[in-house]
Amino acid sequence: MLALKLAYRNLMGAKLRTWLNMIVLSFAFLVIIWNKGILNGWDQEARRDTIEWEIGGGQYWHENYDPYDAFTIEESHGKISDATQNAITQGDLTPILISQATIYPEGRIQTVSLRGIDPEQKLLLMPTVNLESDMEEIPAMIGHRSARNYKLNIGDFVTVRWRDINGTFDAKEIQIVHIFKTNVSTLDNGVVWIPIDRLQDMMQMENEATILVTSQESGSIGSINGYEFKDHYFLLTEIREMIEMKSVGGSIMFIILMSLSMLAIFDTQVLSIFRRQKEIGTHIALGMTQRQVVALFTIEGAMHSILAAILAAVYGAPLLYIQAVNGWKMPSGTDDFGMTIAEIIYPAYSVGLVVGTTLLVLITTTIVSYIPSRRISKMKPTDAIRGKIQ
Amino acid sequence: MNNHALITTDNLIKKFPVGKGWFTALNKINLTINEGEFCGLVGPSGSGKTTLLNIIGSLDIPTEGDAHVLGQSISGLTIKKAAALRNHHLGFIFQTYNLLPVYTVYENVELPLLLLKMSANERKKAVLQSLEWVGLLDKIKSRPAQLSGGECQRVSIARAMVKQPKLVLADEPTANLDAKNSHNILKTMEKLNSELKTTFLFATHDEKVIQYLQRKISLDDGRVVSDESTSSH
Known part of the structure; x- marks a missing residue:
């Protein structure tokens, strides 16, 4: 609880640096959810149409x-x-x-x-x-x-x-x-x-x-x-495989976006530990153990993803809602591709999708934050207090 | 151990590796510092002042011998116990203030109390009291970058004093301050020493500080060369 409070205080105090990381990460959040939502929506519509028009109950x-x-x-x-x-x-x-x-x-x-x-x-x-x-x-x-x-x-x-x-x-x-x-x-x-x-x-x-x-x-x-x-499993194989293939494409975009976000957070953490050695030493002098400081810095990094999720919810939720209501009109000629696809795809966002994406980003951010923070445990407190580069 | 002794050192030796050999920073230091003292470790650079202060502050451990602080053996402390000792009983004042730049004055002073898990009301009361001691109640929302050097060091004193520790360790507290600010700071610490009976131990080679000390322990080449009590300033 204390680490959360201090981490939040540190992040809010860092202002621009925190905002930049949050914006990049929140953008990654939105694109991942939007992309998955579109594929889910397409999948659901394609399955429903195929069942209602072609295959019935099998x-x-x-x-x-x-x-x-x-x-x-x-x-x-x-x-x-x-x-x-x-x-x-x-x-x-x-x-x-x-x-x-x-x-x-x-x-x-x-x-x-x-x-x-x-x-x-x-x-x-x-x-x-x-x-x-x-x-x-x-x-x-x-x-x-x-x-x-x-x-x-x-x-x-x-x-x-x-x-x-x-x-x-x-x-x-x-x-x-x-x-x-x-x-x-x-x-x-x-x-x-x-x-x-x-x-x-x-x-x-x-x-x-x-x-x-x-x-x-x-x-x-x-x-x-x-x-x-x-049965449905057999008859919907093509749709399932097509969606899986599209998901792979989506996953590549997801990996690129996540990599960019994680790189920003990793850099921030490395820079923080380099620049904030005095602060680390001060925390130790005030009564924290090195492990507690490692935890503080890790939580601080991981908290980027929580704040980014909140930011994404603030500006992204209305955007995703508008898209869910109005759908995404497919370009003309799409229906000649030979696959079941609606003229307008309505993204389908589920609680599982949002929670799953948030957890995935949170866990990844925590790992990325922890790796550079481990250096703190090897620091000599007496050198850290003086800000001596170690 | 004397009942009133806050710090004792027993043939304390500290060596640092240098190249293939060892450099002896402290050589068989035997000292006793009692509760309520306002004393200083004085000597030129490299004499071992800060090293001794760090060991007493449980930030470092002796190579040989031992130091006892508040009855606890520094050599025998685990990392957790050392942190607990610092957390509950020790205050630190640094030459470069070591304030957290993203925190306000209030938040900087509050930090040790957060680590002690005090309630919000108790924290607020203690922080305001501490800032009143150092005369910075009007700066509680300022950040360190908005303060002068003297004000920063007063915040640092408030942070060290906020939990009313038994012992405050001050490493060259006036080195970055002008004469006027130095005197103000020292008067503040002297007042806290006399009113709260807090023990102050300085590491300094600054004459301005030395003239305030009630006891002057001179170090040279890692040895105690003199230990003299002086009349109060």
């Missing part, structure tokens, strides 16, 4: 299905059993059938993933209700990225060509009935959505599906013959 994949191997698509479909159909009827599952096709927008050949989905499904946020239609042409919806790339608008007709289960090529006109906007680019880029019953007819895959999406409430409903359940 997916059952046909045992042959491998999204990274186009050659598996032809074999990745299986019959929907009666039990599975019951689960679909009850709203616990919704089937998706996937096949490959070619479309010819403005005469150009474009390979697409043709996906059939139940227009009445409610498990996903996909606006499939737009596919409900009695028209002779096949109603189709695409994402805004595909619409931009293929130069397609609502009402446009485009020829689609596919190969059915027997390997026979066929072609038909589809009409774009809806263009949707989603942050989940895997539902958009190169994907054309049509009603599942129409795709089953086209492919001659009556009552078959490639993927069965579960509801968020039910999750896995047990084993389904011919299908393997993929």
